[in-house]
Amino acid sequence: MLFDESEEFGRWEGLGLIPGRVVKIPPEDLNGRPQRVPQVGWNSLFPVKGKKNFEGSILCSVAPGKEVYFVHSYEVKPANPADRLAEASFGGRSICAAAQHGNVIGCQFHPEKSGRVGLSIIQQFLLQTE
Template identity: 50%
Template sequence: MNVTVIDYGRSNLLSVQRALEYCGAQVDLAKEPAEIETAEKLVLPGVGAFADGMAMLEKTQLDRAILQKVRQGTPLLGICLGMQMLFEQSSEGGVCKGLGLLPGRVEHLPMQGLDGEALKCPQVGWSALHFLPAAKNSVLRNVPAGGQAYFVHSYHAVPAREDDRLADVRYGGVRVCAAVQRDNVMGVQFHPEKSGEVGLSILRTFLQSTFM
């Protein structure tokens, strides 16, 4: 199982790499577009601001290489900021264009819950995943009911297509997208490398499966 992790200077590579290796993968790091061309599977991790992440991908022309590989059918898993950058745009720090692999936008988390109480931001900690019908045949298919994942984020994706949503979490009662997938493009807002057996099961499924 070979997987290429995209290194654009805005991600926690070591923990992601170790988790993938623990699941049995041979991990390569890609800093140049040419290193993506031969990838069997791609992982796009990320922490920090959307605009900074996209600027680094564009500066290194990794964005073009990613789009080309995805169009060829190569599976791509985005993690945290990496998932957000799969979408068309973000409002973080002003409107910023994303990779556009999935229709939708990225917005700030709600500042107020359904009960009217103020919410803490960023959302940090464990949350239970609420699965949607699409999860049955997705990268989440081996996660048990009631599984929890570890989140650290201030912004969240709002997919334009309901069928792209695999799971949500509740943040102050508000529905927040936790995972998405459309064919060979998938993403998780949480950190699977920090989510115990739930996260490892997702990484194993990604490594062992073919997505088209």
């Protein structure tokens, strides 16, 4: 919904708050083996290539490699790589786990289901709105 367009349930126009698209996760991994989609479960968050941590973002309290909870069949593809905030690996592919464009932030994972790590992310969301 935050992005320009989505493939969920057909092709739909989004709000365009973050330039990019939402696409279905492929049913096979990078080696062509079937993978379970939707991805349901815990997965590690990592900074995008070229960054060592999540400093200066809503993820600043999260150490790289900490796990968060995902339930999704689609992945976001920001048009501008600089809008990628965090990544996770699924099926040998790097997927965008969080994106930020200006003051608009979206998470592909569920902070509310991600235990203490998720609570720290929600706290940062709230602190940034003060």
